[in-house]
Amino acid sequence: MKKFALLVAASSLLTFGCAPQSQQKPMYYWNDYSHSLYNLKKEPTEETTQTHLATLNKIIEDSNTNTTRVPPGIYAELGYFLMNKGQSQEAVKYFNLEKETYPESGVLMARLIDAASSNKN
């Protein structure tokens, strides 16, 4: 009985969920994000790292082509990867892009820009 109730709840939630999503253009292009990050976590190798980085770049590319906002956190995640690889200048560029796209990320981005800049020296 409880299961049935849950089922009814779930299906009615699903029906409700359809309404706001019927827009012509997707809100964001997430590409293969969840999948490539999962593979990276499951097996952190050079190959899975490169695949995930390629996914992040593809998300940015697709978003720009379709003039939608790059999803939250994508520029920052890419910047963070680059920072850890020692590419501080590139990293700062992406942290700034995140901040321009989402001003509410400012506090964290300032922290990351500081970290990347002190890396250089």
Add this chain to the structure above:
Amino acid sequence: MKSLKQFVLMATMFALSACGPKFVSKQEAYPLMYEEKPLSLVVLPPINQSTAAEARDYYSTTIAEPLALRGYYVFPLEVVTAMLEHEGVYDSESILNFPPQKLKEYFGADAAMFIVISKWDTSYYVIGGKVKVSIAYMVKSTTSGETIWKYNDTLEVDTSGENRGGGLAGLVLAAVETAVKTAMTDYVPIAQRLNNQVLQSIPLGKYHTLHGQDMAYMVVPENQIKPEE
């Protein structure tokens, strides 16, 4: 004719409202969310209380996307997790006890999402198998520290193989097949389905076109807002 139509309509509505659990509106369920209108969410590393050690890492790949699609700015999870670890915040206790107000200072987040994975497991029965994922979600204000949204739910997927029929050999074959299929069943799609189901109830954030217009949506099962026993 018109009154007959009206009658049928009313009867249907009555029938619909009479069955299943009661739903309340988002406004009624989560008034503080509408008061505070958090724009940015920091998702803390999930707390894993399940028996699967890898659940935390795998689950954390699934939550940013659906939250962003509900209109929130979601801080980069990978970066946040690494930074918190650097500060010594990585075990369940230190995460649960981390003062939400500090997350405002540290990340600039309006609110913080805490996630507890209580089940991420597989069970077998004679010729079948089940994969079960249970998660509790909680959003706390980084201003007041209060819980402004919460939801917990379970999703169970049956992984039984097709029935082969044909005596004991068929039965054994089916059991083996199920075991293999269940072991290989990916938890991630199940977690994604669960996220989507649960996040129907979260008030839509600033980047969603329906931001501020969803208060009346009757999508929150009443049992979700009852105080915990």
